[in-house]
Amino acid sequence: MTEDSAKERILCAAEELFAESGFDATPTSRIAERAGVPKGLVHYYFRRKSDLLAALVDRLPDERIEPAAVVVPGDLAGSLRRLVGELDRRFTGSLGLSHLLWREADTHHVVRDALSERFQQLVRLMRSVIVAATGGRLAGADIDNASGLLARAVTHRHATARHTGDDRPAEFDGELTFVANALSARAAKGTTS
Numbered sequence: 001m002t003e004d005s006a007k008e009r010i011l012c013a014a015e016e017l018f019a020e021s022g023f024d025a026t027p028t029s030r031i032a033e034r035a036g037v038p039k040g041l042v043h044y045y046f047r048r049k050s051d052l053l054a055a056l057v058d059r060l061p062d063e064r065i066e067p068a069a070v071v072v073p074g075d076l077a078g079s080l081r082r083l084v085g086e087l088d089r090r091f092t093g094s095l096g097l098s099h100l101l102w103r104e105a106d107t108h109h110v111v112r113d114a115l116s117e118r119f120q121q122l123v124r125l126m127r128s129v130i131v132a133a134t135g136g137r138l139a140g141a142d143i144d145n146a147s148g149l150l151a152r153a154v155t156h157r158h159a160t161a162r163h164t165g166d167d168r169p170a171e172f173d174g175e176l177t178f179v180a181n182a183l184s185a186r187a188a189k190g191t192t193s
Helices: 003-021 028-035 039-045 049-058 076-092 095-105 109-134 140-163 173-189
Strands: none
Touching: 003 028, 003 039, 003 049, 003 095, 028 039, 049 095, 049 109, 076 095, 076 109, 076 140, 076 173, 095 109, 095 140, 109 140, 109 173, 140 173
16 A cells, blocks of 8 residues: 555545544544554544544645636626636535535634635635736726625535535526626726726
């Protein structure tokens, strides 16, 4: 057994068991048993059980997207649709892990802090796409407000997808189009206040 495969098996077992029973109700001995490794190896890789949660956050899909990959210059609504579509595509590959982490964020600061940092990355990404699609013709406050609003909407959709019938984020094209059109109108007027 290689070091990477043992660590990966431990993480997979932890994810499964935390999803089934919750973090607090899952002893490391069960994780070791499910992973097929000695209990000491779990503690070798993850000193504390909460370190497993931090490692699971790192397994979420990468939300870093190059703005150039989604931006259509002059088409803010299209650019935002492409960005949200890519984020949704990545998210649907990790529904179980995402649900587990949102649940554990309520009681474990390591998860809450990591998810908060991911949210800030999403705000920065939204900002970059808005600036690139509009050619930077918007006031900084408008860009910041729209970036925060859209990041919150995407995060909310992903956090609540588990409550929909098909485990997919709810559509919000109307809202996205409304925000994009409002920003585009301000950019066309040259509003910088």
